[in-house]
Amino acid sequence: MYLSEYQAKEILAQYGVAIPQGRIAASAEEAEARAREIACEKFAVKSQIGAGGRGLAGGIKFAASPGAVRIAAQELIGSTLVTEQTGPKGEKVGQVYVEAAVDAAASLYAAVIIDPKTAQPTILAAAVGGVEFETLAAENPEAVHSLALSRQGEVADATLLSFLNGLGISMAAAGSAAELLRSAVRALIKTDAVLVEINPLAITGADQAIALDAKMVIDGNAIPRHPELDGFVREAPVDDAERIARENEVNFLKLDGNIGLLVNGAGLGLATYDMVVDAGGRPANFMDIRTTAYSFQIARVIDLLVKDPAIKVILVNIHGGGMTACDTVAEAISFAYSRSERKPPIVYRAAGQNADWSRTMMKDRRLPFENAANITQAVNRAVVVAKQGRL
Amino acid sequence: MAVLVGKDTKVIVQGITGRSGTFYTDSAMRYGTHFVGGVRPGKGGAKHLDLPIFDKVAEAVKETGANASMILVPAQNATAAMVEAIEAGGGVVVCVTERVPVHDMMRVKDALKGSDSRLIGPNSQGILSPGLCKIGVMSTTHAQPGAIGIVTRSASLASELVAQTSGVGLGQSTTIGVGGDPIHGIGFRDCLELFKEDPVTKGVILVGEIGGTEEEEAADYLSAGPYGKPVVALIVGRHAPKERRMGHAGTLSIFGSKTVEDKETKLADAGVLIAKNADAVAPLMAKALRG
Numbered sequence: 001m002y003l004s005e006y007q008a009k010e011i012l013a014q015y016g017v018a019i020p021q022g023r024i025a026a027s028a029e030e031a032e033a034r035a036r037e038i039a040c041e042k043f044a045v046k047s048q049i050g051a052g053g054r055g056l057a058g059g060i061k062f063a064a065s066p067g068a069v070r071i072a073a074q075e076l077i078g079s080t081l082v083t084e085q086t087g088p089k090g091e092k093v094g095q096v097y098v099e100a101a102v103d104a105a106a107s108l109y110a111a112v113i114i115d116p117k118t119a120q121p122t123i124l125a126a127a128v129g130g131v132e133f134e135t136l137a138a139e140n141p142e143a144v145h146s147l148a149l150s151r152q153g154e155v156a157d158a159t160l161l162s163f164l165n166g167l168g169i170s171m172a173a174a175g176s177a178a179e180l181l182r183s184a185v186r187a188l189i190k191t192d193a194v195l196v197e198i199n200p201l202a203i204t205g206a207d208q209a210i211a212l213d214a215k216m217v218i219d220g221n222a223i224p225r226h227p228e229l230d231g232f233v234r235e236a237p238v239d240d241a242e243r244i245a246r247e248n249e250v251n252f253l254k255l256d257g258n259i260g261l262l263v264n265g266a267g268l269g270l271a272t273y274d275m276v277v278d279a280g281g282r283p284a285n286f287m288d289i290r291t292t293a294y295s296f297q298i299a300r301v302i303d304l305l306v307k308d309p310a311i312k313v314i315l316v317n318i319h320g321g322g323m324t325a326c327d328t329v330a331e332a333i334s335f336a337y338s339r340s341e342r343k344p345p346i347v348y349r350a351a352g353q354n355a356d357w358s359r360t361m362m363k364d365r366r367l368p369f370e371n372a373a374n375i376t377q378a379v380n381r382a383v384v385v386a387k388q389g390r391l
Numbered sequence: 392m393a394v395l396v397g398k399d400t401k402v403i404v405q406g407i408t409g410r411s412g413t414f415y416t417d418s419a420m421r422y423g424t425h426f427v428g429g430v431r432p433g434k435g436g437a438k439h440l441d442l443p444i445f446d447k448v449a450e451a452v453k454e455t456g457a458n459a460s461m462i463l464v465p466a467q468n469a470t471a472a473m474v475e476a477i478e479a480g481g482g483v484v485v486c487v488t489e490r491v492p493v494h495d496m497m498r499v500k501d502a503l504k505g506s507d508s509r510l511i512g513p514n515s516q517g518i519l520s521p522g523l524c525k526i527g528v529m530s531t532t533h534a535q536p537g538a539i540g541i542v543t544r545s546a547s548l549a550s551e552l553v554a555q556t557s558g559v560g561l562g563q564s565t566t567i568g569v570g571g572d573p574i575h576g577i578g579f580r581d582c583l584e585l586f587k588e589d590p591v592t593k594g595v596i597l598v599g600e601i602g603g604t605e606e607e608e609a610a611d612y613l614s615a616g617p618y619g620k621p622v623v624a625l626i627v628g629r630h631a632p633k634e635r636r637m638g639h640a641g642t643l644s645i646f647g648s649k650t651v652e653d654k655e656t657k658l659a660d661a662g663v664l665i666a667k668n669a670d671a672v673a674p675l676m677a678k679a680l681r682g
Contacts, residue, residue, distance in 0.1 A: 087632070114493050116573040117604055119500040151497045192494050194573075221466065222492035255632065266571060267545020270600060270627035271669040277630035278668065286631070291528065291546075292411075319550045321516070321530040352550050353530045376670045 001218045004048050006097045007232055008214040011191060016183035017198075018176075018210045022099030024048070031073035031098050035066035040100035045072040047093040050237065052215075053083030055131050059093070062101055069098055102210055104202035108167060109133040110181060111197040112188045115148065121188060123147045123155075123181055127167045129200030153185040169203065177201070177209035184211075191229070192222030241304045249293035250301045257282025259386050260305040260314040260344065262333075264289040264324050272317045275375060281383035284311050291324050298332035306340045312389050314346045315382040317375055320353030330358035334365040343368055345391040349378035393520030393565040394540065394585040394592070395483050395509060396459060400524045403457040403481075404429045405448065405472045406464035406488075408439050411528075415463060415487070416440055419525045427455035448479040458482035461517065461526045469513060470495035477508040484576070485526045486512035496574035503576070510576025515568035516546035519553075527568070529553075537562015539676060540586035542579055543598035544571050544605065548627070548669065552596055555673035561680070564592040569605070579609040587618060594621045594676050597663070599654060601628030606654040613661035621679035624658050625666040626651045 003011065006024045013019050023034035035043055043066075047059035054060060059081045061072035073096045082090035107129035115122040126144045128136050136143050147163045149155045160181065164174040184196045195217040202212045223229060245252030251266065259281050263269040269288040276283050285305070289298055305311055316333070320326035329350070337343050346369035350358050362369050370391050372378035385391055402419075406412040407429030417440060420426055428443045428451045435446035445451040448460065460481040462472045469488040476484040477499070491513045503510060511518055517527015521534040529546060533554035539561050543549040549566055556563055567582050569575055579597055586592045599606040606626060613622065629651040655665045664679055666672040 114497070114574070117608075119497050119574045121497075151501060189494070192492055194493050219493045221490040222494065224467070225492075263547075265545055265547020265550075267543065267549075267598065267600065267627055268547035268551060268669070270545075270631060271548060271551075271625070273631065274627055274629045275668050275670075319530075319547050319554070320532070321528070321546060321550050351533075351554055353532050374670055376668070 001220055001223060001233065001236060002050060003216040003218065003232060004050060005046065005213055005215065006048060008216040009211065011216065012184060012187050012196070012211060012214055015187035015190065017180055017187065018208065020100040020102050020210060020212065022097055024095055024097055025073060026077070026095045028070045028074040028077060031096055032066045032070035034098050035069040038098065038100050042101045043069050044099050044101040045069055045076060046097045046099065047076050047081055048095040048097055049081055049091040049093060051083050051085035051091055053085050054081055057081045057083040102202055102204060102212060104200065104212070105205045106203040107200035108203070109199045110201045111195065112184050114194050118148055120151055121149045121153045121185060123149065123163070123185070125167055133199055149185060153189045170207065173203045173207040173209060176207060177203065180209040180211065192219045192226060193217060194219050244304060245301045248297035248300045249290045250298065251288040251290065252301060253286040255283055255285055257284045258310055258312045259382050260284045260308070260311040261287050262302065262305065262314055262316045262329070263287050264318050264329065268317060268319055272315070272375065272379070275379045276315065276382065279379050279383045281379070281386060284308065289324060289329070291321065293324065295328045295331040296335065298329060299335035302332055302336035303340065306336055306342050306344060311344055313382050313385040314344050315378060316346055316348045316350070317378060318350045320350065320355055325353040326350040326358035327354040327361055330361040333367060334361065337367055345369070345385055347372055347378050347382040347385060349375060393523055394589050395565065396518055396520055396524040396526060398523050400459045400483070401425050401427045401455060401457045402459045402461055402526055403427060403448070403451045403455065405460055405462045405476065407431060407442065407444065408434060409463060412463040413440065415528050422525045422531055424525050427457050448475045448481055452479050452481060459526055460484050462486040462488055464488055466490040470498060473499045473510065473513070474502045477502045477506050477510065481508055483518070483526070484508050484510045485515065485517045486510065487515060487517060487528050489514040491572065493574055496572070500574065511567060512570040512576060514572045515570035516549060518565060518567050520565045521563050529566070533557045535562035537564065538591065538593035539563050540582070540589070540592040540595040541566040542582040542595065543568055544600050545598060548598045551669060552598065552672055556676065559673045559677045561673065561677060564589060573603060579605045580612045583609055583612055587620065592620065594623065594680055596672060596676060597622060597624040599624060599626040601631055601651055607657055610657040610661040610663070613663060618662070621664060621676065622662070623664045623666055623672055623676045623679065625669060625672050626654050
């Protein structure tokens with residue numbers, strides 16, 4: 001689960017990470033009122049969207065007074081930001097975070113992750129923070145320094161300080177930066193986070209380290225044991241289709257194309273997706289039917305595909321395995337089609353457990369399908385059918 | 392011959408009494424896997440599927456001489472089950488359970504340190520040596536004893552490639568699912584080492600994905616010296632939209648993760664043959680072996 005700036009800052013502050021005073025607001029009036037509660041010389045008004053890159057896209061404005069905060073918030077709330085991470089449709093701004101603007105004498109990049117290679121909590125940091133960090137990391141990966149911690153997140157003081165000195169942080173500021181990082185590590189461990197990112201991490205003129213922006217990613221598999229995060233779970237923007245799919249044991253992502261994909265397994269899902277794009281087609285979704293899904297559950301996800309007017313063809317690529325046999329999926333298709341007026345054509349490719357039987361079922365139940373012998377054939381045919389709109 | 396498992400592998404099942412445990416133990420038993428018992432705390436002394444049930448893995452190992460364990464417990468119990476099996480010297484520990492928290496896997500890695508046990512998974516379909524031993528949940532419909540070692544992060548693509556390699560008459564020596572999670576037991580590199588020493592294995596297929604560093608580590612290993620057997624790789628996720636999370640949790644690696652093209656280049660530089668899509672893998676291997 002991704003935590004946006006104000007959520008991540010709320011949590012990090014509880015673990016002792018220094019952050020500027022700030023408040024969340026959903027309207028211009030509220031933004032002005034919240035600004036009046038913050039004692040500072042100038043304000044930053046920051047759009048709360050899930051995607052990164054908002055600074056370059058004009059999603060952060062500065063204001064000299066609470067009245068000016070109101071004007072800035074007016075412009076941001078309800079606007080759509082297109083950043084390099086949102087895709088062309090952009091993301092609508094629902095809320096702004098109003099905070100005391102901080103003059104940074106230096107700004108760094110810092111993150112704490114669980115490094116999959118070593119299975120250890122690891123601090124990553126670079127001497128350049130803010131929007132330039134990504135360019136730097138892409139062009140010069142060696143500029144990102146890393147420090148592996150014990151599995152409990154411990155590190156000796158001397159080690160941490162010398163790591164910070166290696167980033168060019170002055171001795172005077174290193175103590176404060178070390179304390180901030182230790183707090184961030186504790187937050188990572190205690191909340192089952194897989195990422196705490198602080199970018200930029202500012203060093204003020206008074207040698208104090210402070211987190212100007214923050215993001216966290218909590219391990220979705222650990223959320224059941226964190227009831228204290230329920231509030232964030234409820235706030236998380238979830239696509240209806242994706243929610244319905246998840247409740248039915250299917251991983252599903254809605255995309256913009258016209259070829260509906262019905263595939264079991266994450267790997268086969270990605271492989272099929274790649275082949276559709278390579279063949280010039282546009283997938284309408286990504287799908288991975290989990291092995292635990294029953295036919296009636298899969299049918300509810302197929303309901304979403306058949307009722308979507310953008311979808312011109314459904315490409316089925318099933319490799320029947322242990323529990324998800326091919327006939328389970330054929331049965332699900334038949335459930336969904338029997339209760340739908342709209343019946344988009346199907347290109348059907350099945351292999352593995354009960355593949356032949358599933359084709360017989362598709363035929364007996366008079367489903368509008370064409371059989372394909374292999375994935376390449378199925379993909380090429382689906383691309384043609386999507387263009388023609390019929391089999 | 393096969394790697395890690397064979398005719399002499401004696402398997403216990405942790406979580407044998409559950410719905411999945413019962414179903415998959417039964418089907419693997421029909422396939423010919425030699426099961427010797429099950430573990431279910433509180434049910435020690437009972438029988439299930441005609442197998443003796445024990446309260447603890449250590450007891451089961453002591454009583455039955457088991458040298459492998461298949462874990463099919465709910466996610467919240469999986470960490471404890473893995474640690475217990477590793478500490479009991481369970482040999483080859485196969486964890487099928489998915490949705491194990493990342494932080495828990497740090498504990499599991501600690502348990503593995505200095506242990507002789509080998510962990511496969513979690514979130515893995517398991518290990519299959521056709522005709523000899525199946526520990527896991529994979530389909531065996533198209534599996535045939537043969538010459539190809541298959542290592543994947545994905546169960547569905549493993550089934551697909553088993554069918555393809557059987558289709559071209561090559562068959563499989565052993566197929567191993569390293570699991571779809573970012574932190575897991577044995578990896579591509581370990582599997583490559585095992586297959587190198589296995590006389591039956593004539594070629595190895597690696598199926599990778601965007602994210603993680605498995606493929607890079609495999610490439611580093613293969614660059615270090617002659618491997619002596621053809622290696623074919625398929626890396627999926629080339630077109631997955633960057634801003635959306637697709638596929639396995641392992642693909643969500645914000646750092647140190649390269650694009651599919653980067654992984655392919657690195658593997659190709661190490662002498663690996665790159666398949667352009669899922670249908671091209673077995674033909675490429677057949678060509679490499681038969682000319």
